[in-house]
Amino acid sequence: MSSRMQSGARADVYTRITAEIIAAIELGAGEWRAPWFHNGTSVARPTNVASGKRYRGVNTVALWVAATASHYSDGLWGTYRQWRHAGAQVRKGERATTVVLWKQVAPSEPADDDDGDNGGHRRMFARAFSVFNVAQVDGYERPPTNVLPESERLAHAEAFIANLGIKTVFGGSEAYYLPSSDTVFMPDFASFRDAASFYAVWLHEDGHASGAKHRLDRDLSDRFGSAAYAAEECCVEILSGLVLADLGIAHYPRPDHAAYIASWIEVLKDDPRAIFTAAGKAQQAADWMHAQQPRIC
Structure with missing residues (x-):
């Protein structure tokens, strides 16, 4: 060929x-x-x-x-x-x-x-x-698989995020990552509708933190509304989906997803390779997160 x-x-x-x-x-x-x-x-x-x-x-x-x-x-x-x-x-x-x-x-x-x-x-x-x-x-019968109780899965998620070593400050009404101080800011647990939503948002913001220069060095300088910002949001949302799947925890839409959907679609329509890039970077970030976990001998 x-x-x-x-x-x-x-x-x-x-x-x-x-x-x-x-x-x-x-x-x-x-x-x-x-x-x-x-x-x-x-x-x-x-x-x-x-x-x-x-x-x-x-x-x-x-x-x-x-x-x-x-x-x-x-x-x-x-x-x-x-x-x-x-x-x-x-x-x-x-x-x-x-x-x-x-x-x-x-x-x-x-x-x-x-x-x-x-x-x-x-x-x-x-x-x-x-x-x-x-x-x-x-003609194929799936072997049975064991599913951990929800309490164990949520405890695993808590330990998984703690092992990332990313500083988190709780309180206030907004969730975001501040690159200048390398800190994730999160509302208190009670602000979320359920535990799955709490860990999804926390992993989303930790996903942004994974792109810091001393970690995976993604460009985090673009502001809301730009194509690069939409691509970064798409990346960390896929990342959240990947890691939550690993943890056996559901991944539901955030209340603010309406603001992102149109920009995601625009980026994907403009460049057929964009989703490949975003998914590749998400997988790289997921691999980095897993690499931070203690090895079981």
């Missing part, structure tokens, strides 16, 4: 996945919902049936979109071949969901094949794959 055809195929992947995400946001706009809001169950943690590994970055977002649209209740996914190897059969007529596998480009390949890099050290390209949910197959 020529480099021009490869570039066109990759652009189609970006456009296709972004279009599905935009459609999901617009469909739920009346309730100010986006694909990264979830109920904290297994469907929020998309996992591959063959490897047992969790999907990451934009693939998680794409599978959240598909699960929401089709009302799936389980987060187990696989390709047609993977399901067949698992002894199951994808039902005839079932519609696949597109995910992306990133592969490293050989140094000898032309520069215009780049899909992204890591400070010039890696050059990657995207290859699309079609996957199906466990609800779309016959």
Whole structure:
């Protein structure tokens, strides 16, 4: 395949996945919902049936979109071949969901094949794959999984956030991160409708703090209303969804999401790669948060 055809195929992947995400946001706009809001169950943690590994970055977002649209209740996914190897059969007529596998480009390949890099050290390209949910197959029985009681999940969330080492000051009526003092400001617990909302907002603001220069060094200088600000908000909302899914806690829309929805859609429509970038940065921040947790020997 020529480099021009490869570039066109990759652009189609970006456009296709972004279009599905935009459609999901617009469909739920009346309730100010986006694909990264979830109920904290297994469907929020998309996992591959063959490897047992969790999907990451934009693939998680794409599978959240598909699960929401089709009302799936389980987060187990696989390709047609993977399901067949698992002894199951994808039902005839079932519609696949597109995910992306990133592969490293050989140094000898032309520069215009780049899909992204890591400070010039890696050059990657995207290859699309079609996957199906466990609800779309016959002949597969999901092994039972243990679910921790809510009290244990919330205690885990409290410890998880404490381990981040980000200063938090409680009181007042607003939640925000102040870069100049590297401090998160949060209303008291009683100000929130439930514990899930409290931890979601706290993780959202800690998500902004993860971008500080001495952490992940994202640009936090843009003000409300700019495309860069909307992209940062989108990033930390996906981050909240990722981490809350890891903790088994639901992620509900915040009261102020109405102010962000239109700007998110505008950014995504202007640049089909924007959601890939936001999801990639969200995954990087989630990885950083997990790296702050004590290792269990």
